[in-house]
Amino acid sequence: xxxxxxxxxxxxxxxxxxxxxxxxxxxxxxxxxxxxxxxxxxxxxxxxxxxxxx
Numbered sequence: 001x002x003x004x005x006x007x008x009x010x011x012x013x014x015x016x017x018x019x020x021x022x023x024x025x026x027x028x029x030x031x032x033x034x035x036x037x038x039x040x041x042x043x044x045x046x047x048x049x050x051x052x053x054x
Contacts, residue, residue, distance in 0.1 A: 004011045
């Protein structure tokens with residue numbers, strides 16, 4: 001669905017998740033927790049940079 005030349009990392013991650021899900025290792029709760037943690041990491045980094053701005 002994505003242009004692989006433009007979104008190489010996203011395409012690779014999506015393919016890896018698909019392979020793991022087919023193997024039966026996919027845990028939606030773990031995937032949600034991991035994704036939420038990464039979003040919160042990004043919010044934290046944003047707020048830290050914002051607080052450092054003059």
